[in-house]
Amino acid sequence: MTQVHKAREALGRRLRELRKDAGLTGRQLAESLAWPPSKVSKLENGRQTPTDADIVGWVRATGREGEAEALLAALHTLEVQHADWRRQFRGGLKAHQNELAAYDARAGLIRAFEATVVPGLLQTDEYARGRLAQGVELFGAPDDIDEAVRARTRRQEILYRRDKKFHFVLTEAALRFRLCPPDVMLGQLDRLIAISALPNVRLGVIGFDDLYGVAPWHGFWIFDRERVVVETYSAELNLAQPAEVALYEGVFDRLAAVASYGRAARAVVTRVIDETPSS
Incomplete structure (x- = not known):
């Protein structure tokens, strides 16, 4: 169970305590708030x-308005840990890119593993355009793709700062998935070769013939030893508990250990280029 799930369940337990202290059944509380009875159960059991507004209504209905501040603080901490994309993109795609730039700026070492896509810091403008368009298509985000692409390009300037270190590990599948037209992908692959030569960047590629030490379930980013970011279809998970960070560090090390670097990594990328049809 992740820390996010634990935090949601802890908040639910506190809400249940307030209801029981007020002598209300779940149905009575739901009726007082004009909610379906199932909503009370879902909130109390951490399933929603x-x-x-839910918190404010709950404390009013149970006569515990004094608990509102603490409960709202717990909720907002949870929202940071589990940031759903619809909420993230309310201010536009550019705003989210600027938030990511702030994470980049604070970290001295950034490690990233991606199984299906090229990492954002390594993307060309055209590849990034396709990836960012997904936020508009899936979540109805404001269509500020041009501004978001420019913001992502500005983020990449950090790759040239000698006081920063980067370690990227990609699967060969990430180089071959057709997430954009062939000519765009060829430009992206050329960029990977160029970036691999930067002195503060380690670029590893796990080829199809390599034996994994741990399954590549999903991509993730590690910022120093303080924070892990995992992107799912529905949300961005921010993990900061030491045990969780240590787990992801261990997974990254095992993935990085089987990757190829330097000339061997560039050879994999070059092979993919040679096998990618031009448009």
């Missing part, structure tokens, strides 16, 4: 994240 409450909104600010």
